[in-house]
Amino acid sequence: xxxxxxxxxxxxxxxxxxxxxxxxxxxxxxATTGGFLMAKNVTMLVGVDEEKVNDVIEIIKQHSxxxxxxxxxxxxxxxxxxxxMPVEVRVGGATIFVVDVEQFQRI
Numbered sequence: 001x002x003x004x005x006x007x008x009x010x011x012x013x014x015x016x017x018x019x020x021x022x023x024x025x026x027x028x029x030x031a032t033t034g035g036f037l038m039a040k041n042v043t044m045l046v047g048v049d050e051e052k053v054n055d056v057i058e059i060i061k062q063h064s065x066x067x068x069x070x071x072x073x074x075x076x077x078x079x080x081x082x083x084x085m086p087v088e089v090r091v092g093g094a095t096i097f098v099v100d101v102e103q104f105q106r107i
Contacts, residue, residue: 001101004046004056007032008064009092013042016063016094020046025056039091053098064094 008016013029020027028045046056070086 001104002048002050002053003099003101004044004048004053004060005097005099006044006046006060006064007034007095008042008044008060009067009094010040010042011067012064012092012094013044016044016060019059019063020044020056023055023059025052025059047101047104057096057098060094060096064092066090066093 006016010031017027017029025046025048030043030045032041032043033039034041044060048056067090068088069091070088072086
C-alpha cells in the first residue's frame with residue numbers, strides 16, 4: 001500500500017477530489033498554507049494499492065493547473081525589483097509525494 005500526498009492549489013482542490021471520487025479513490029483533505037506567498041492550499045491524502053498510484057497521479061495532474069499571479073515587489077519575495085513594480089510569478093499546480101505505508105487498518 002502507498003500513501004499519495006498531494007499539495008494542490010485550493011482553486012483546484014474541489015475538482016481534484018470529485019475526480020478522484022468518481023474514479024473510486026477516497027481522499028482526505030486538509031486545509032494548508034504554502035510558504036511562498038502564503039497561498040491557500042489543500043493537502044490531499046490518498047491511500048492506494050501500489051498498482052493504482054499512477055492512476056491517482058494522473059487524475060491530480062489533469063485537474064491541477066498553474067497560473068500567473070502578480071505580486072508587489074515590496075512583498076519580500078521580489079526585492080531585487082524596483083519598489084512598486086509588480087512581478088509576475090507562477091503559482092498553483094501540485095506537489096506530489098508517494099510514501100510506503102508500513103501498516104494499514106480500518107477500524
